Amino acid sequence: MPSKFEFQNTAIGMLNRAATTLPDDVVDALEISKKKEKTKIARLQFDCMLKNLRMAKKLGAPICQDTGTFTFFIELGSELELDFDVRQALSEAIKQATRVIPLRPNLVDPLTRKNTGTNTGEGQPALHLEPMRGKRLRIDLLVKGAGAENCSRLFMLKPAAGEEAIKRAVLLTVGEAGGQPCPPTIVGVGVGGSAEAACLLAKKALLRPLGSKNPDKKLARMERELTDDANGLGIGPMGLGGRTTVLGVHIAKAACHTASLPVAVNLQCWAARRASARLVDGKLRVEVPR
Amino acid sequence: MKPIELRPPLDNKKIKQLKAGDLVSVSGTVVTARDKAYARALDILRSGKKLPVNLHGGIVYHCGPLVKKTPRGPKIVSAGPTTSARLDNMQMEFVKRTGVGALVGKSGVNEDVARELARLGCVYLAFTGGAGVLATQTIQKVKKLFWRDLGPVEAPWVLDVENFGPLVVAIDVHGNNLYLRR
Numbered sequence: 001m002p003s004k005f006e007f008q009n010t011a012i013g014m015l016n017r018a019a020t021t022l023p024d025d026v027v028d029a030l031e032i033s034k035k036k037e038k039t040k041i042a043r044l045q046f047d048c049m050l051k052n053l054r055m056a057k058k059l060g061a062p063i064c065q066d067t068g069t070f071t072f073f074i075e076l077g078s079e080l081e082l083d084f085d086v087r088q089a090l091s092e093a094i095k096q097a098t099r100v101i102p103l104r105p106n107l108v109d110p111l112t113r114k115n116t117g118t119n120t121g122e123g124q125p126a127l128h129l130e131p132m133r134g135k136r137l138r139i140d141l142l143v144k145g146a147g148a149e150n151c152s153r154l155f156m157l158k159p160a161a162g163e164e165a166i167k168r169a170v171l172l173t174v175g176e177a178g179g180q181p182c183p184p185t186i187v188g189v190g191v192g193g194s195a196e197a198a199c200l201l202a203k204k205a206l207l208r209p210l211g212s213k214n215p216d217k218k219l220a221r222m223e224r225e226l227t228d229d230a231n232g233l234g235i236g237p238m239g240l241g242g243r244t245t246v247l248g249v250h251i252a253k254a255a256c257h258t259a260s261l262p263v264a265v266n267l268q269c270w271a272a273r274r275a276s277a278r279l280v281d282g283k284l285r286v287e288v289p290r
Numbered sequence: 291m292k293p294i295e296l297r298p299p300l301d302n303k304k305i306k307q308l309k310a311g312d313l314v315s316v317s318g319t320v321v322t323a324r325d326k327a328y329a330r331a332l333d334i335l336r337s338g339k340k341l342p343v344n345l346h347g348g349i350v351y352h353c354g355p356l357v358k359k360t361p362r363g364p365k366i367v368s369a370g371p372t373t374s375a376r377l378d379n380m381q382m383e384f385v386k387r388t389g390v391g392a393l394v395g396k397s398g399v400n401e402d403v404a405r406e407l408a409r410l411g412c413v414y415l416a417f418t419g420g421a422g423v424l425a426t427q428t429i430q431k432v433k434k435l436f437w438r439d440l441g442p443v444e445a446p447w448v449l450d451v452e453n454f455g456p457l458v459v460a461i462d463v464h465g466n467n468l469y470l471r472r
Contacts, residue, residue, distance in 0.1 A: 063420060
């Protein structure tokens, strides 16, 4: 059973790892994309990204100055009894990480715009608990900067409009975002559920590693088609034109009301920062992200 | 291709030589500014007062750095560009009143703002978003930090940089705009 101390230190380790090192699947996708580009400006953008990643890793410095806000997804087994407040432990981890790594204090009151100075505040970090059976404990952290998060969209489509309308919604979001979300982006799409469930599905879809196959055949086909269509927009790396506008499209779905078709789109910047930890043999360990 | 070297203050002749697609690198003084700094600068200039730093022909970098507190004072550890278009409703007045020669940021400005910038003789240079560590390596010295009450992210940093780049001339003063080429 992990103690509060162990849990908190693991969270700090995840925040540090995510801020300074990108998962291999993202680095690989950037390297492959660079080779597909034909212009010097597009290739230069990838060169700068990859060089920046090497330097950040070497220096242990945050990849981007926008160290984002944090969303935690936790799968918690029914046989685990955590004798501490998980939300409080995460907040304390964030406060400490903000001082030590350091992370940029990004959180403000939405109305007064006063910075809390700690990256913690009312309703933050976002925490989504998924109850499971057994002794499982898995923590996933997603880091989102404002440039990408600001391009998020929710569509409440007409059910009869179907797949074509879903695709139009995704391409409209990517097209209107242009260079602002720091492309090439990962496109998270939530289809169905309800207004809030679709948004959560879209965000959670960003945790999936690039290159992993969607087990749903229809969604897998839509992902391939949307990736090609989005890259056909020509927005390119950092919006300066090119063949790579997205690194991948990840779609997740949920059942929805017969009269509804919610579609949420959440874009993640090329600096697609995430980290995870898992309880293995009673020990909580930060893992190379799946 | 070797980047064109820019050293502020920039004159009209130098700015006109820059064409969309050119690569440039900047050495000398660069001033960071984003939402709150723009708003405060406009308040001051509208009331007929002067800014703490002369921006005529200067280079303004849309950036809110990540700063580490050290015993020897604040140290910038990551300083990539922020979204320039977020400042669009203040952009034209800011450039007009300050006489800034170049804006550095990411993902450009809206089409109408871009046309106006060209008319005002201000060039837009793009730096790769997210490349915060790369940018930081070019900072030689923090010359000044003013309006500290805005906090280290929003307050303007006057930086001495060396070979800051490679930057891409994304919107030149001749009406060319790389963000519209698709």
